Amino acid sequence: MQTHIPLQTDRDKTSSSGNTSREVQHVFFLKVHKAASSTILNIIYRFGYTRSKNFALPRKRNYIDLVDRGNVIPIPPNNSYDILCNHLQVFSYPKVARIMPQDTVYIAIVREPFERLHSSFEYYRNELHRGYLMKATGTDPFRRYIQNPMSFEPLNPIDSFTNNRMALDFGYPSGNINGAKNVQKFLDHVDSIFDLVLVSDVFDESIILLRRRMKWTMKDVLYIPKNVRVSPLNISFQDYNRSVVDSNILRLDIILYDHFLGKLKREISKAGETFVEEVAYFQTVRHRTQKYCSKTAPPMNLKFPACKWHGRFEVSSKDCWLLVQEETPFLELLRNVQKDRLGLPSQELPKLYDAKKMRLFGKRG
Template sequence: MTRKGDALAVITHRVVNPSNYSMPYARRKSTVLRLFLQLSVVAVILVFSISYSNFREAFTRNTKVPMFVNSQCICDKGIDITHRVSASQVERENTASADLQKHRRYSSEVRHIAFLKVHKCASSTMLNIFYRFGYKRGLNFVLPIQGNYLHMTHQKGLISVVPPPAMSGYDILCNHVTKFSKEQFSRYLPPDSKYIAIVREPFQRMYSAFHYYRNVLHSPILRQVTGLDPFKTYLNNITSLETMWGDHSYTNNKMARDFGFPTQDYKNITKFKMYLETLDKQFHLVMVSEMFLESLVLLRRLLKWSMEDVIFLQINVHEHKHLTTNASSVNIEPFLALDRILYDHCLTRLKEQIISEGPDFHKELQYFKDVNSRVTDLCSTKNTTKKLLPLKANEWHDDFTITLQDCAMLRKPVISFLNFVRDIQTERIQTFGANISYFQ
């Protein structure tokens, strides 16, 4: 029997047979002391073994160790993700990089963003802002594998968007979608994401869309409209044309459709107004194109960004005359009715948000106008002397400098920027593998 067993046996014997214990006192004392020491050692060993077992179990349970498996997928084209793939998504660490942590504003900046890119509402300029922000911080975008439209197919094993690298998740969704769906957006983005969109005065948006899709992209649908003034021809025949085009229309209440309202309910004004109440709960900010600078100041405050992050140059702007509605407005009213309600609602809400910001909002707005104007001058093709625009720290930003390299990024066309960030994300996948948990 082992020493541990001997000790236990002796104690058990003495407890059970106390009358047999007749050793001299000194010997008994020595023996008891020895047994006590032996028991103490045994107790320490038992306590240590149990503690270590509990610690190991807790550590294993609370530490997320990535498991890698070989996984195949059905991809459209362009990305090979048959590398090691994370089978369980680990919570993405959302702290600023070391060189940014010293700036207090970066400690709380919002990096999870959903932007609804509404057609012909200065949304290309917004994409440049989001691409720049995400690129500088190494964030992951929800991007289509091909083209610039997100279809977000949910068939198991079918990947239609670029996966994030293994051990990470998505941060920003800002590309075109067929229509808004909070359910689809939240499938990819974290729960703390801020939801943002943009609208534009409906008639101007209609005319801009008609001009762009007909004369720039040469849409077969709109190319059917001819005459000396095709847009006037369109207005005079809008009922028959829009009825014929149906869901394929680029002009008929298109903003409402982008926000996810079903076309079969276009005549149900009551239902649409109720739908706006839902949108109010889902979107933290709906920008207004006609109040673009004001909208960007609100955006900067909402996302806790530096002013450097919202500086912009106008992107994808096409020159065409500014129109006002005329006698044809009675004819076009049904095809702008929902967009008009949406726009007026968002404009009112935006103005209310500005008022709630307090009087210092307008001080910041004026400063932002001045800074952005100076950046525009620096980045102008006519500028042949200035190479830098240094800006001193103040209550809205830390020290930063705009360079000609920054100008090149500010001017970068949307498709070029999309391809650029997509290539970067693809390289990460090829290096670290892909997280395909979003598609399982």
């Protein structure tokens, strides 16, 4: 039996959360590539882990294939899946709805398309060495790529992480991706499915809208940014214009992004002055938490007194350990927890938490 961090007790939950009976328990999160989705994933992982929820998890790697149910780790009899939040091979609402409860809340995230394109290019070329992107060479490979992106793109758009990838992640048919037919019908379809689409460029506001929609606590939605990579982007207006206007490579993503950015801004404007105050307060709490968690095994908990946005709660070293977890080790932890419930053999893990010996995390962006 592997060692893992103890779950919160009911007493812990009550002191930090107050009444949890109204909180949303069933969640689907569409993990869009390179759109701050790993940070949201950590929030959802922590929520489900501390409440012993059943995750729909892939047996291997971090993609889940709902066509092949054998790819999904089973759960105990007479249970249902509570949370599905890993990358999907292809998003299909009917396939998701088939395994998730009827009261599931559907959320997703989008990012400014050109920034997402650049981030995706850097990651999939320089770290994962995707073949089609490795063909862009020279002193500035990204500039060379966007001067004629379609000359580098794979024939099948589903194999691309740069060609309107957000639209593909939302389920737009790959065969029509560059023709962009029936776009309004597609937007209406997405609107009918998703209860809330976050925008990474308006991140803290998105988090507070998420908190309100899910009726989660302030502690639940604290985060420390994940996968933050900053690389210089020296692009002329001509190059940018060539990529965005002359090529169809971002056409659908721009339409999708503008749609959900406008929708989010309208929700914020309707939320009133208290929303602005809550965002500012949340930023203060988050910054204090990140500073606290940057210490090596802090001896005393960080305490937040009750206020109009939350009951009294504390952040401990254990909480910090969860906050800083990257996707892969957290996923492995969840896999092993769920295998334990089934009595299945699980990979033996090293001791995951030792406050006296373990530096909680290094310098991060």
